[in-house]
Amino acid sequence: MNFDTFLIVDWSGGNDRGLAPKKDAIWAGVARKGKAEEPVYLRNRQVAEEWITAFLSDERKAKRRVMAGFDFAFGYPAGFGKVLTGSDDPFAIWDWFADRVEDSPKANNRFDLAGEINAMFPGAGPFWGNGLKRDIKRLPRKGNSRRGHGMPEKRAAEEMAKGAFPVWQLAGAGAVGSQVIMGLPMLSRLRKAFDAFVWPFEPLSGDIALVEVWPSLLSKVIAVTQPDDRIKDAHQVFTLAQALSALSPAELQNLLDVPITAEGSILGLGQEKLLTKAAVGPVAAPPLRNDCFALPPGVDWTPVATALRHLRENLSATTDVETVPLAEAAGRILATDVIAARSHPPTSNAAVDGYGFAGPAEEGDHIMSLQSGRAAAGHPFKGKVKAGHALRILTGADLPKGVDTVILQEDAHVTDKRVTFQGPLRQGANVRQAAEDMRAGKRILRAGRRLTPADLATGASAGIGAFEVQTQLRVGILSTGDELVTAGQPTGAGQIFDANHPMLSAIVAAWGHKVVDLGRAPDDKAKLRGILDDGAGQCDVIITSGGASAGDEDHMSSLLEDTGTFALWRIAMKPGRPMAMGLWQDKPVFGLPGNPVAALVCALVFARPALEVLAGGRWPAPEGFTARANFTKKKKAGRREYLRARISNGRVAIFPFEGSGRVSGASWATGLVELDERARDIKPGDPIRFIPFSSFGI
Structure with a gap:
């Protein structure tokens, strides 16, 4: 539109x-x-x-x-038009007021007109708030003087809008009723x-x-x-x-x-x-600092915990914010807190099929008259349940007036006229209280959360039709090296198939980010520079594999060093060790090792939490658990080790070959054994920490 x-x-x-600008004008x-x-x-x-x-x-x-x-307000609570004009047509209400309102800069007839309207209703009201010194017949000065007029106090819109006043109040603080009466005639004329x-x-x-x-x-x-x-x-x-x-x-x-x-x-x-x-206008994500990857001077071998803490403290969101419909929000990261638009349940309702009455029911026999009618979900009972009576009520039905307790139908004996059951039954039994799950105006989901299917149900139940989310992080995937060939293509002497590119692309997609295929770069510095330039224009972050060390053909490290943002981290871990990081045209670049298993482990341990923060989410720490080993291993002190592992017969087995080039071990495994920096002499039955791949988001 x-x-x-x-x-x-x-x-x-x-x-x-008056002539001079004033408030309340x-x-x-x-x-x-x-x-x-x-x-x-x-x-x-x-x-x-x-x-x-x-x-x-x-x-x-x-x-x-x-x-x-x-x-x-352009209208009144449901039922008003029927009494006023004989029709539910809102424009008939507008025309009714346009025909009867008398207005001049110094005087109008709104209070008298409200009294005349009140006379059309039973009881006293619904309008109130006589702002004149003289009394007006049938127009109460105070709202609590009204009774029996049969109109809801607010429209559905005012019920949802926190702090909104009802349309019936004509005078005093918060009065909006006079604005409506004096505004509808103008709307009627403008419309025509x-x-x-x-x-x-x-x-x-x-x-x-x-x-x-x-x-x-x-x-x-x-x-x-x-x-x-x-x-x-x-x-x-x-x-x-x-x-x-x-x-x-x-x-x-x-x-x-x-x-x-x-x-x-x-x-x-x-x-x-x-x-x-x-x-407030678009809020641009702040650029990362040039030194965001720089470790303190003198640091050579970096413990895993130190490297993770450094990333957590120095990275921030680089994405923008957009609004998406609820149905499209699964897997997206919330940019702002979500506030319930409506309470859930919106009204107290039955939790079971049974019979509703006014509780409690003391111990002993109870006999109640069965009131005619029933309450069902979507079809509320419109009358009031009399004292000492019970009404048939089905699961999910709004509690009628006079009902606050439900007896389960299996616990009741029912005839055409009576319901009998044994007490005791506490007041409120088998009832879901209004707003017991979520209350309108309260936070139900926090910013930074990656939305799950269950979150969509939570939002829908609270009346949320759309979410403000971070735009998807665009992650470029780039493999480097003359030796690489796409799987299925012919190979030359000394060439191998590229395992990292499809693996990293699938992992990044599983994490909920948008994958940008940057292909493969040859061992040519000028061509790699061109690919990075192109990638920086398409991506929010780039992940490369290979060329991340300091060898003759490690052009990635060389190019990042030229930017003045380069950091070569020698991580005290196995597999992994070398990781090259830096900024290319203000876009972060993560240079992972070339060996597939090392690339996988570094991606899970370092890239996953870093990307989540760059995407506007919260830092995700993997959740592992203690299990018993069924293997033997001697480990030296100094490095943290990650072993490909799986649960077998209730114990943890590890892949028998530790070489980081053995890709099949990653397929065999269902997770990683994490061994901290201490020396270990592990024997079968010893407790070890196992982290399932699912805890890394894959």
Whole structure:
């Protein structure tokens, strides 16, 4: 959905505010292409409607599509229209008010009109808050004076929007009811004058759309960005107009994709993070420091723990942020905390099939009358269960009024008229309490988490339709060496098939990153330079294998050294040892050993956590467990060793050949035995640490 201009209006139900700009007045904000103009002060509703009408006319003449947002409710709670107009059509409500509201800069009839509307309802209310000195028949001054009017206190939108006030309050702090009554007539006239389409009452089309907004969705941004010389109301329309105009068409469509409802809704409700991101603008990931890989002076052989700690302390996210639909979010890394849009369960409901009543039930026999009807999931019982009565209720059904306890159907004897069972049964038995799992407004998932299928269920249950995630880390995979040939291709003298490239590509893909195939580089410094230049333009990080030491043909080390960011780590580990690291055009490069098993182990131990942090995630420490060895091994002190291993008959067996060129051992193994730097004399039955490959994310 594409709009050229965004107009945001902060409306007022009060009287004329005078010539000088003031708070609690009417303000209009306009933005195009992510840039907002200085807000316009409109002293009263008559001036405002004239200005808005002229503005929309000018935009239409300029052939610009306009989204016009107004900060008051476009509708009332379900059932109101039926009483007022005999129809659920929200536009009938607009026209009803347009025909009856009398308005001038200094006076209007909103309080008297509210009293007349209250007379259409039973009991007292639903409107309240008489702001005049004289009494008005059937309009209570206080909200707690109302009773029996039959209307919900809030629309579904206000229930979701933390801090939103109900539309029934006409006076006092937080009163929004007057804004609605005085705003709907204007909307009715604008809709007819411009053939405007209204969200979310109808699909948007044409060149002018009217939408309901609430600047408080951006309250945190507004609070920290408001200039000292700008009134808060003015800054609200400025910020919201700018945020909406900064959204891409797909992001805006994401806000608009809500069910059509006669109550109306608030644009962006539940998508506050997307709006906030648009309001603050793109946040570029900071570049890595040139010395991020440099170890302290004098360090030669680096213990594994020291190398890991150095990476953890010096690397940070290099990816950007994007919004993706829930269905596409599995495996992505959360860029921001996820806040529940709705409680789960939203209402208290039955955990079993049975019979609901008002508990508790003391020890002994209980006989209750069986009330007619039933409650089922998706089909709530609309009446109230009488005291001393029980109602048939099915698993997942909302608890009706008068029910707080459920007796399991297998524990009850039922006839056409009675339910009998044995107590005791505590109050609340067999009931899932509202919000016992997740509460609206509370954090349910933390930033940095890689989303699992279960996380999607958690988010969906809490009303989350999209996630703000880090863009996928683009990892270039490059093999080096004249001796390498793609498997299946003809080989020449001294050539071998490239095992590292497919292995590392598959590992990186399994970790959830995007693989960029950089192919193979010959032992030619100039050609390798060109491949790295090309890779830096496509990738966020590059992983190479081979050429990572200091030999005549180790051109990778030589090129990185020329950048002034080169670090050759001699890791005190086996297999592995040499790792070359540095920055190429500000993109990190990890140079792994050329032997396949050494490349595999270094990738699992070092590349995996480093890439996760660069991708915006948390540092993942592998989880191993203690098991008994079924092998014998003497180990010298000084280096950490990783042995290819598998569990066999409840004990750990190791691959009998330790050479890092024996690729088949990696296929045979299901994990690694990790032996720390101490000398060991391992015998069968000794405890050792086994780390499954699954703990390394493969």
